[in-house]
Amino acid sequence: MTRDDQKKTLKKVMKYIKKYRVRVVMSLIFAAVTVITTLYLPILTGNAVDLMVEKGKVDFAGLKPIVKTMLIVLAITGVAQWIMNICNNYITYHVVQDIRKDAMDRIQIVPLKYLDGHAAGDIVSRVIADVDQFADGLLMGFTQAFTGVMTIVGTLVFMLQINVWITLVVILVTPLSFFVAGFIAKKSYTMFQMQSKERGAQTALIDEMIGNQRVVQAYGHEKRSLEQFDEINGRLEKYSLRATFFSSITNPATRFVNNLVYAGVGIVGAFFAIHGMLSVGRLTSFLSYANQYTKPFNEISGVITELQNAIACAARVFELMEAEPQEPDKPDAIELTQVKGAVELKNVSFSYVSEQKLIRDFNLTVKPGQRVAIVGPTGCGKTTVINLLMRFYDVNKGVIAVDGTDIRNMTRASLRSNIGMVLQETWLKDGTIRDNIIMGRPDATEEEIIAAAKATHAHSFIKRLPQGYDTVVREDGDNLSQGQKQLLCITRVMLCQPPMLILDEATSSIDTRTEIRIQRAFEKLMKGRTSFIVAHRLSTIKNADIILVMKDGNIIEQGSHESLLAQNGFYANLYNSQFA
Template identity: 75%
Template structure:
């Protein structure tokens, strides 16, 4: 019952997406009706033609030629109607899939970081790309064959009833067997197609993970483990795919068997009526044609049913993504952060990624405008978490974070992030030119501004050595560049913005010492008058900070400037000396 309810919910959701294209649906139905009527009229003409040539030297050529001309015109109109109907069906299908993909991608933009962190990127990609494609194939088949199939069945019944009621009854009595066979198989296929889609997503996630980190996989000799895991997923995918294909493939032969029974019944009954003079030979051939046309849609519809099972299973995965809880919406009265001074206050902040696992507890901090705050401590102490909270990638569980006296939950996310320039240890570059990557945060920047920022970060020299300079196209994540060069481009991106506040999370970790010294000087100029948060493991880079926060287990255990903390001979003193021992 739950499964049926789930399927119907998915179908209802898909039908909502088709509402915008009711005009195309109406045209498709009209054209389907025209196609069916013209197709069903052909057997009558064929029967009439047969009756005009029943014996030697008894062929009435004049009447036969008139019928043949009429048949040619009808066939031409039928082909035109089918072509136009297919255009309408394609419009419906690919517009609906485009809308679903658009909604899915828009949802990804507003999903909380918790969802992205907790789901393999390959699975998310599989939902938006592969599952949407599978859904499109099933939906197109549904629109193309379901309309004409149902109309053909109804039309054929009407035409057959007008010719002979008793032979029609033979057809109607035997046909329900097709429905029984199709519905039995459909129940089996949905489960298998659902498992097939989920496993395909799991496989995509593994491939994405392994290919994206192939150097690490090879460096640590992880190839065998990766292959074993892939083989395990691949075998499960093979199993579910075979079962899904098996159940869907027996639909057609099973319904064809029933259809052959119908055809034989019509042939025997019709022959009996013809021999007794109740039916002409031409009308018998007409009935046999109708029997064939009547049963054919059952094959098509049964095929559509199994294909739709796959489509619904795939659609449900995409809709699950669309239905995910978005990040906490902004307040109706959320204000834009403008004229930033840079005062930051954290009061009684509590936060944890997992409810029963505490991380930051009762965190308090008051940062004056223009101060440089360095955050140090052992791995896992909460340094990067604090950055995530300041950028509002996550919201605090308790307490508040204020910028210039306003709780950041009452500010628009866009204006908050626009006023904070952030350079992370993990570099990210998009597929495009060097210039496009640098101006990401300031699309209207001039070439001169970009070059000035690149010179300040000492990225200009290596950019000029590239094949096309600033117009050099790099692939996603800049695989053709070294880690240090990628980090320089990310730093240049922030240098171009000159935001009122800065966050530097291990911003120079992949850069050689000589270049780092130069960049630190550039950062020094950039940080003048700007509130800055610097996360660093190399303590030599933060000696000029106004405040150094020493964190451990989510709490500040020491704070002060470099000299003050060394005099205390506490945790920072030991940490500092351990690096220079």
């Protein structure tokens, strides 16, 4: 990432911080109070030292008010620092909350091709790990950068009041600290950027391996998985060590410079004190200021290192947040209501990758209430047709119309709310059985939920669960069988009673006996509803009004079950191969 990219990322961060400008101003005010009171203490200490001339010559009467003042100043410093930290924490974690919310909002509107093109674990890493890393850097920046800069400026002011010449010694050595910190910051940023990238890759691999552990073990892929993990882990270790190395030498390097400053002040100050140009108390104050002046350079150099990491992480998050969103609904998009269910595809062409043609000049007319089955070999475009009907992807060419209206001229929400969809891949959210069933109809009554479950023959197994409908489903339903998960997904659609249906291998994980019962339930559900059925088991689609036989993105045969068998073509061969 170039310096310009870093500046752009910082500008984006500042836009989020701007929202909390009142807290920022409060933080600055209390930071100023903290610095002023902290810098006032060496003055009081110097005055106290000057009242201790030698043994037996101590002005206790003069010391008493100085000690009282010191205690008051210390109390003010503590309270101001506490309030400043509260403001900084508030700003940091609210900014992080806003960024995470915006990131999640963006994930909801990016086209499916973006999610298909990025590993899920990498996206999770950006929203969770990278934002956490960014929060740590931002908090350190607020906590130490404000006070550090103010301490440097304030210390210079106080030192100039004591002795201009000694102050010049301090100022002349200062650029060396900036040079050292800047050089190391450049080196460390590149390493932190690579570290963040590899962390995302590692999260993606772990997520993939854990989520598919049964497949990994079934095919003896453990060794290769570990090798892949070791490769990524090795790169992560290399970049992490280099990032840590560069960031860790920042502090010793700046401390070396700081010690030069302190030694210079001590030598020059002692010369002035010997010649009576500076009191011992003033020299004590000056040495204290020299130490305080150099201390922020250590802190700021540490802040710079953390900010390098934070900016690298923020850049990855903003990259996600700035992903091109799906084309929004048109301003005059209509709401699809009172659906009859007439569907027409005219000269539809589509491909996921422009170089690889998939669907070409696809034409289909479906009357209201008809059942359309789509069959064909793997990769022929069956699921792609479903994706296009649901507007998960938009066609490259041609028109898909529902009730005579191009689906691109209607809102996605209204289109999808009128289509019930059951996929081969089941998905259940964290929550109870009931929560998962009512996802499409949160206002459904208990009687309606139970009626839908009975219709899909899910009620019996739900009642056998420990808490029935209140049983909590673990992540992706891992405490349920695949067949049970699919029954719940079917029940979800049954409850919604949508005017159109899409069944994509909806009963693939259910035993034959239960499948027969569910087919009867589907018969009731599909009655009078336009339905699209994707199936590999051809016995489930005999009663379809139209069977589309697809190959290489085209319809090669079309008709009823009996007429297609009579043609003795591709469908007949496919059917006979299953029931030979």
